[in-house]
Every structure is written in C-alpha cells, then in structure tokens.
Amino acid sequence: MLNMAKRQLSKTSIKKPPPPPPASDLSRRAEWVGGEPIASLLMAKALAQPELVSLAAGFVDQESLPVEPTRKTLEKIFSQAPVGREALQYGTTIGYPPLRKLILSRLLQADGCTAAEWNLSPEQVIVSAGSNQLLFLLGDILLNPGDIVICGSPSYYVYLGILGNLGARAVGVECDEQGIVPEAIDEELRRRQAAGELARVKAIYVMPYSDNPMGVTMPEVRRQAVVELAKRWLPDQRLYVIEDVAYRELRYYGEDVPSLRRSDPEGETVVQVGTFSKSYSPGIRVGWGIFPPALLTPLLHEKGNFDFGSPQLNQMLMTTVIEQGLFDPHVAYLCETYRHKTEATLRALDEFLGPIGGIEWIRPHGGLYVWVRLPESIDTGVAGPLFDRAITEGVLYIPGEFCYPSEGAAPQKNMLRLSFGVPHCDAIRRGVQSLGRAIRQIL
Ligand SMILES: Cc1ncc(COP(=O)(O)O)c(C=O)c1O
Numbered sequence: 001m002l003n004m005a006k007r008q009l010s011k012t013s014i015k016k017p018p019p020p021p022p023a024s025d026l027s028r029r030a031e032w033v034g035g036e037p038i039a040s041l042l043m044a045k046a047l048a049q050p051e052l053v054s055l056a057a058g059f060v061d062q063e064s065l066p067v068e069p070t071r072k073t074l075e076k077i078f079s080q081a082p083v084g085r086e087a088l089q090y091g092t093t094i095g096y097p098p099l100r101k102l103i104l105s106r107l108l109q110a111d112g113c114t115a116a117e118w119n120l121s122p123e124q125v126i127v128s129a130g131s132n133q134l135l136f137l138l139g140d141i142l143l144n145p146g147d148i149v150i151c152g153s154p155s156y157y158v159y160l161g162i163l164g165n166l167g168a169r170a171v172g173v174e175c176d177e178q179g180i181v182p183e184a185i186d187e188e189l190r191r192r193q194a195a196g197e198l199a200r201v202k203a204i205y206v207m208p209y210s211d212n213p214m215g216v217t218m219p220e221v222r223r224q225a226v227v228e229l230a231k232r233w234l235p236d237q238r239l240y241v242i243e244d245v246a247y248r249e250l251r252y253y254g255e256d257v258p259s260l261r262r263s264d265p266e267g268e269t270v271v272q273v274g275t276f277s278k279s280y281s282p283g284i285r286v287g288w289g290i291f292p293p294a295l296l297t298p299l300l301h302e303k304g305n306f307d308f309g310s311p312q313l314n315q316m317l318m319t320t321v322i323e324q325g326l327f328d329p330h331v332a333y334l335c336e337t338y339r340h341k342t343e344a345t346l347r348a349l350d351e352f353l354g355p356i357g358g359i360e361w362i363r364p365h366g367g368l369y370v371w372v373r374l375p376e377s378i379d380t381g382v383a384g385p386l387f388d389r390a391i392t393e394g395v396l397y398i399p400g401e402f403c404y405p406s407e408g409a410a411p412q413k414n415m416l417r418l419s420f421g422v423p424h425c426d427a428i429r430r431g432v433q434s435l436g437r438a439i440r441q442i443l
Contacts, residue, residue: 028145032167041382042398045391053431055418056396058212058368062422064337065281069326073317076324083316091312093304095127095288099319103127103288106322107272110248111262119267124291126299129310131246131275131287134299136162137306138242138271138289141298143168148201149242150188152180153411154371154403156212156244159205168202172405177362179218180206182225188408189233203240204230208260210247210367213403213417217365220257227263227270238294243272249279249331251366252339261290268292276318278368279331286310286318338368344425345370345418345432352436356443368421371400373414378442380416385442393441395434 042056078084094100100122108115115121128134143149145167151160153172163170171192174184185204192198206226208218218226230239243260264270275287291299321327346363349370353359358375380386381401390397400415418435420428 029165029167033161033165042396045396049391049394052391052394052396053423053427053434054396055420055423055428055431055435056398057422058419059422060278060282060368061334061337061341063424064334065283066321066326066330069321069324069330070281070284070317073320073324073326076320077313077316087313087316089312091309091315093126093300093307093309094123095125095310096312096315096319097122098323099127099286099315100125100288102319102322103274104290107259107261107274107290110256111258113258113262117265118261119265120290124267124293124296126289126291126296126303127310127315128287128289128303129307129314130277130282130285131244131273131289132158132162133306133310134273134287134289135159135242135244136165137299137302138273138295139163139166139168141295141302142202142240146200148192148197150185150201150204150408151405152206152211152214153405153409154213154400154415155205155405156207157398157402159244160403160405169200169407170205170405171201172408172411174409175214175216177216178222179208179211179214179216180204180222180226182222182229184409185226185229186233189229198234199237201234201239203242205242205244206260207244207246208257209245210250210364210369212246212367213369213398213400214371215362215364215367215369216371217251217254217257223257223260224263227260230269238268238292240292240295241270243270245272245274246278247367248274250335250338250368252335252342253365268294271295279334280318280321280327284314284317286314335366338366338420341420341425341428342370344428345420348429348432351429352433353439356436356439359439368419370418370420372416372418373412374416374439375443376414378439379413381413384413386438389441390435390438393434393438395431395438397435 046052046054077087104122104125139162143166148169148171149163151170151172152175160170173188174181192201210217230241233239261270261272272290349361361370361372378386380399398417404411
C-alpha cells in the first residue's frame with residue numbers, strides 16, 4: 001500500500017504570478033489556456049492505435065449507461081404536450097425548481113440533517129450543464145489573475161486547467177491515503193503569510209469522496225479540520241472551501257461520510273459542487289452547486305451572462321428519472337458493476353505489477369481510479385520512457401505529472417493514474433498486463 005503520509009514536503013516553492021503575455025490577437029485568458037489539452041493528446045494516441053486498451057480517460061462504463069430508464073422518462077415527458085413544450089423551452093438561470101428541491105432534499109438525507117440545520121433553502125442551489133461549468137464560473141467570480149487556490153497534490157487536472165485559464169495559481173499541498181492533509185494546508189497558509197500573499201489565497205479545493213486521481217475518501221475528522229481551518233484563517237476575508245462531490249454516489253465499500261458542508265452550519269464557507277454525470281449519464285450533463293449567500297448573486301449574474309439557464313430538457317429529464325424511482329436502482333447497479341471492475345483492476349495489479357517489486361497502489365473504495373506509484377527511477381511522463389513503451393505494449397494511462405499543481409508540494413515523476421471506467425474486466429487485465437511488460441522493459 002502506498003504510504004504518502006511519510007512524503008516529504010520540503011521541496012516547496014513560492015513563485016511569482018505569471019508575467020503578462022506578449023501582445024497578441026487573442027486575449028490574455030486565451031494565452032493562459034496553454035497548449036494542447038490533455039484529452040486531445042490522449043485521444044490522438046488512442047486513435048492512432050485502435051487496439052490500445054485505454055486506462056486513461058475518466059469516462060464512465062459504456063454498457064451500463066441508462067438507455068431504458070432514459071427512454072421511458074423521455075416518453076413520459078413527451079406524452080403530455082404541455083410538459084414536452086416546457087422541456088423544449090428556455091428555463092431559468094438558477095435551474096428547474098423541482099430539480100433544485102430534489103437535489104437539496106437528497107443531500108440533506110445523505111448528510112442526516114435538516115434545511116434549518118444547514119441554514120439553507122433551494123434558492124441556494126444552482127443547476128448547471130455539468131459541475132465543471134460551475135467550477136469555472138465560480139473561479140471567474142472569485143479569482144483575479146495571480147490569486148491562489150490551495151489544492152491537493154495531486155488534484156483533478158481539469159480543475160487545474162480551469163485555474164490556469166483564469167490566470168489563477170493552483171498551489172499543491174500534501175495528500176495521503178485519507179486525502180488532503182489539513183496540517184499541510186495550515187503550513188502552506190503560514191508560508192503564504194510569510195510571503196505577504198495571504199490575501200491572495202481565496203479557496204481550498206477538495207474532493208472528499210473517492211477523489212480524482214488518487215481514489216481516496218477523506219474521513220469525517222479531516223473534513224471538519226479543513227472547514228475549521230478555513231474559518232480560522234482569514235477571519236476578515238472569506239477563505240472558501242470548494243467541495244467537489246463528483247464521486248459521492250460511486251461507493252463500493254464502506255459507509256458514506258457526511259459532506260464538508262455538514263461541518264459548516266452557518267453555510268458561509270463551503271461551496272458544494274456535484275454532478276449526475278458519474279451517477280447517471282455524462283451525456284445529459286447536469287450538475288449543481290450549493291452556494292453561500294455572498295456568492296449566490298454574483299454567480300447567478302455570471303451564469304446569466306454565460307447561458308441564462310442550462311438545458312431545460314436535461315433538467316426535467318433528471319427530475320423525472322429521480323421522481324419515477326429510476327435513479328437509485330441505477331446507482332446500485334452502477335456500484336455493483338464498478339465493484340467488479342475495481343476488483344478486476346486490483347487483481348491484475350497484484351498479478352502483473354506486484355511481482356515486479358517496488359510498486360504500490362491505493363485500493364479505492366469508490367470512484368473510477370487507481371493511483372499507482374512506480375519505482376522512483378521511472379518517469380511516467382509523456383516525455384519519459386514508459387509512456388510510449390506502454391503504448392507500444394498496448395495500454396494508455398494518465399501520467400501523474402498532469403495532476404500536480406505547478407506550485408507547492410513537489411510533483412512526483414513516478415506516479416500514474418489508471419481508470420477502470422470504460423474497459424471490460426478482461427480488457428482491464430490485458431491493459432495492466434501490458435503495463436507490467438512495459439515497466440519490466442524500462443527497469
Ligand atoms: C473530480 C471531478 N469533478 C468534476 C468533474 C466534472 O463533471 P461534469 O461532467 O459534471 O462536468 C469530473 C469529471 O471527470 C471530476 O472527475
């Protein structure tokens with residue numbers, strides 16, 4: 001098992017904000033977006049070699065996508081013309097009211113509390129076209145170029161991209177098998193204070209449920225510690241905690257844990273962002289956010305300018321799926337499917353990577369990923385020897401280097417992420433076997 005708790009944080013760095021880019025036809029923001037997105041790079045590799053097993057993309061299982069429940073629900077919506085017309089019309093910026101109510105009541109139920117205890121109403125729930133949209137919009141209203149968000153090192157690489165796009169800085173702090181380490185956040189805040197940059201730190205981003213890429217779940221004490229810490233620091237200026245619960249429903253072992261929002265009864269510190277992409281369908285792409293009152297109006301203005309309402313049909317579809325009792329059985333079926341895939345991945349790792357020696361991985365309790373540490377001599381990056389060798393052997397993985405913030409805790413070159421979402425169990429086995437061959441050749 002991987003023991004990242006012992007990892008040294010000594011090699012931290014404090015960088016200046018990026019220098020202004022040269023004048024060009026594009027905006028500064030367009031330049032901050034950077035080079036080729038990771039997804040298209042990997043897609044190109046996969047297309048060039050169709051027999052490749054992709055353990056890279058965080059896509060969901062193709063076979064279990066809910067065609068039948070969705071068909072039935074669409075039929076129901078369109079069997080009544082007025083309902084069908086409502087679904088085909090624009091909605092509101094904040095989102096479809098019945099869905100916002102359902103999201104809230106389900107969250108309250110999951111966390112075992114009441115709306116009064118949470119100091120919350122459906123007016124604070126915003127529905128979006130996927131949670132990524134809200135992560136972007138939230139960043140846009142919160143962050144000036146050069147502002148800082150503290151993230152786990154490693155973290156969800158698309159979110160790191162969003163911060164880069166906004167000219168903000170992701171600063172990484174240590175993560176272990178229980179997720180982001182509160183003491184490491186505290187230390188980082190001290191460092192920023194010493195550097196006179198405390199006011200630039202605007203948020204802490206966490207994924208408390210089966211995170212991307214490590215697959216770890218934060219225990220309750222750690223969740224409470226992160227919220228307390230955010231409240232203790234910066235009493236004059238709010239330090240938000242952005243809680244991304246994308247994988248909460250995909251839990252294959254163990255009990256559910258109350259969210260960080262549960263530890264913020266005043267509701268002024270934690271922003272919770274969630275999605276139906278993983279638990280139902282990314283093609284429908286419905287996400288949500290629960291916002292502190294201070295962020296609500298700016299966020300709604302921002303979203304109003306952006307899309308003045310996410311697709312109404314998709315929101316009504318998700319609402320009806322839940323109301324018809326089709327959602328929970330689907331989640332149960334997904335968890336069963338992914339439990340098999342998790343076990344297939346772990347068995348293959350034991351069989352093909354275990355005997356090599358010096359390789360460790362975290363056993364996930366949910367989500368779609370296994371985070372693997374190779375011997376230190378192996379660079380898993382796209383420019384390193386393993387990446388291309390693995391492709392030649394027939395497998396694609398996500399190099400760990402994509403997942404590290406560019407500042408803060410030093411990235412580790414010998415890490416990689418495997419995703420068991422898409423391939424069948426036999427393909428997973430073949431993919432891990434190919435990876436084993438590639439590693440042996442490099443060693
Ligand atoms: C941690 C995390 N958050 C958010 C998302 C985005 O999901 P959505 O489809 O809702 O935009 C993903 C997708 O992979 C994810 O892994």
